[in-house]
Amino acid sequence: MKAACWMNRRQVSFEDVPDPRILNARDAIVKVTATTICGSDLHLYSGFVPTMQRGDILGHEFMGEVVEVGPEIDDLRPGDRVVVPFAIACGDCESCKAELYACCENSNPNARLPEKLMGHATCGAFGYSHLSGGFAGGQAEYVRVPYADVGPLVVPRHLSDEQVLFLSDILPTGYMGAEFCEPNPRKVIAVWGAGPVGQMAIASLRMLGAERIIAIDRFPYRLKLAQERAGATDIINYEDTPVLEALEELTAGRGPDACIDAVGLEAHGNGLQYAYDKVKQSAKLQMDRPLALREAILACRNGGIVSILGVYAGYVDKFPLGPLMNRGLTIRSGQCHVHRYMRRLLDAIEAGDIDPSFVVSHHMKLSEVAQGYDWFLHKQHDVMKIVMHTAA
Amino acid sequence: MTTTTTKREARPGLLGALVHALRPRRRETLSAAVTINRPRPEVFLALQHLDQLSSFMGGAVIVRSSGPRRLTWTLELPTSAQAEWELELVEERPSEKLAWRATERSALPIDVHVALVQAPGRDATELHARLVLGRARLLPTGAAKLFEKDKLKDDLRRLKQILETGEVLHSDASIHRGRHPAMPPGEVHHGALR
Missing domain, CATH: 3.90.180.10 (Medium-chain alcohol dehydrogenases, catalytic domain)
Known part of the structure; x- marks a missing residue:
């Protein structure tokens, strides 16, 4: 064969x-x-x-x-x-x-x-x-x-x-990530990554009753699909807009009630942190570039849920453990x-x-x-x- | 009983045999545990008939009954030789404990203890295995791997698989080290895992 x-x-x-x-x-x-x-x-x-x-x-x-x-x-x-x-x-x-x-x-x-x-x-x-x-x-x-x-x-x-x-x-994966967020009409849920898994998560959130869903990506065609077909209510293109600021504005300072990382170990980004991750990954000093996950943790409202669907392979650096612990976040994840x-x-x-x-x-x-x-x-x-x- | 028989003229690696012979040996204990999703009486019954479960040793070892309460373990060595150990059942407490000891003629004194404990709150079994190795007169090259912690853990994993699912699961890559049928012919790796 x-x-x-x-x-x-x-x-x-x-x-x-x-x-x-x-x-x-x-x-x-x-x-x-x-x-x-x-x-x-x-x-x-x-x-x-x-x-x-x-x-x-x-x-x-x-x-x-x-x-x-x-x-x-x-x-x-x-x-x-x-x-x-x-x-x-x-x-x-x-x-x-x-x-x-x-x-x-x-x-x-x-x-x-x-x-x-x-x-x-x-x-x-x-x-x-x-x-x-x-x-x-x-x-x-x-x-x-x-x-x-x-x-x-x-x-x-x-x-x-x-x-x-x-x-x-990808459909069950997106669905599981959506279910982790315990969606309801009162919640605002942000999804990092409008690739296929992100699209499935957004569509599942919609099916499960979420009414406010924010998609984050850098490719306009993906954001368009998220909005027009999957059911995102808002989109953020991180090439044009600082994500944390935009989320703060969209949620009146609270932060999303739940955040989904549908990106994983090859996250792209701007600025020093991306360069830092890229260099460490290239030098095989770390296996993952957890850029989206870091941002999701920082963005999530106090007491909120961070749902990790993106695949990670090993150990990461600069993980915001302090924010995670002190603000009472819950992480849910898994294949x-x-x-x-x-x-x-x-x-x-x-x-x-x-x-x-x-x-x-x-x-x-x-x-x-x-x-x-x-x-x-x-x-x-x-x-x-x-x-x-x-x-x- | 431990016997090393040579089928052909192949010898255990000379250097390896020398190292094994000269290395001072102390009593050594290996232990590992596994949780099996089966009730203790069922696990106990299976352990009483290890000769029917020898695939849990990964295919390198054949276990057969050699008399009442006695099991002979035959290991195919890479040198085309065989090594055999005979273990005698010396303790048997239903659903709780089994212990075997190498018979007096064994060149490798070894005690095997297995304790069965009910897992907390459910009808599953914690199996705790302990191998106590005595001073060996000569451990044939290739046999030493039998007495490593990783090997013991792999064996327990396979035992769990058999008792839970009925057999040991294979992938092409797990059966065929290096080149295997799921790879394109002539396009295979020539080394260890990357």
Whole structure:
């Protein structure tokens, strides 16, 4: 088969690789029909996530058709159309039983690596480095799906790929971040980053009843989409406007009741702090540039909630712990427990309460994946979300 | 009982064997713990039949019953040799404790203690394992890795996986070190993890 392989920093290529095969009794093999590049794939692409190996198959947002199942799989059949959550979860451990699927205790065969880096092991994930288990990803014609009795969600055929593909990651991720904020009509909620996850967070906030939502980004086309399609009521372009001042004005000095960081470790910014982070990251003295997170903490009203959806890899410097503690902020974060949200969000899509397909800006063939990464990284052609198709 | 048998003429690395032979050895204790989301009687029952669970050792070790209350552990060494230990069950308290001790002929005196404790507030089991290694006369090259803390923790993780999910989960990369089927042929890394 053919697959998108990470070959080196900022080098992805479409390669011939062996077909996946069933390795465990609860596996399924899925023929991928549609897949996409996630903002967090860019962290791999740019070489910020350790333990990538030349040739690793990328991709954790994908859907397709089941072609083979392991002997322990009863509830999936060849021919089923499924969306697969990016996090791999066993469904049996204590974390899974508590619906903390992204904290699964059994799905990472390389648990020793993240345990040393992060204190405890993280779950396995598709196409996301050997820290996450070394599982081949879904930017491929076929993919092996472990614990296929727990992860894949069968989706009806009357919904388009674009409507359901994002159940694999960005829609549940945005929804979880919105839910963290405990939205209601009285709250003002600010969202840093109007990329795909930020758009999903804004749309979810709207669906959950928030009436005042502020989107922060630097690309006018993203801010426009946030306002016109996702449901942001206000926008701030940080290239033109100092964010903290603007938020103070928009909230009459209180600060937003909740702040969502939908940016993560490759935050862009202006001024000395950005230069400081950039130099330290380039020199490998720190793995993350937490610019948006710092700002979100400083902006948040006393006693408010900071919801972290952006991916961070390691340890950060100049973290505003004093403001966080002294002003009584609550931080909520985590890789998304996708399995917990998929069914209810599929129901919401079917009911017409939300349609995540508004973020799709481009369609490509999977064979054009290298171009897709390049466009997405450099925000060329007003790229928002690229859906890649395997069929001719 | 510990025996080292050589299938072919391959020898343990000479330098490694020398280092192992000359290194003064003290009694050494390794311990690790894991929480298993299964009731204690179930975990206890599984531990009584370790010979049916040898995949928790990561495939390098085969555990088989060698008599009443006795288990033989066979380790394939990288040198094409094998090392064997025989452990005898010396203590057994239902749902609470199991202890094995290497039989008197063993070149590697080792005690294995496993204590089972109910996890706070739920029907899960805390498994606390402790390995006490005595003075070894000669630990074959390749066998030393068996007695490292990281290895013990990995073993407990796999045991937890088997008891909770039914089997040990693999990725291509976890089975095949270095080149593996999920990588393009001829385009593979040639070193350790980056």
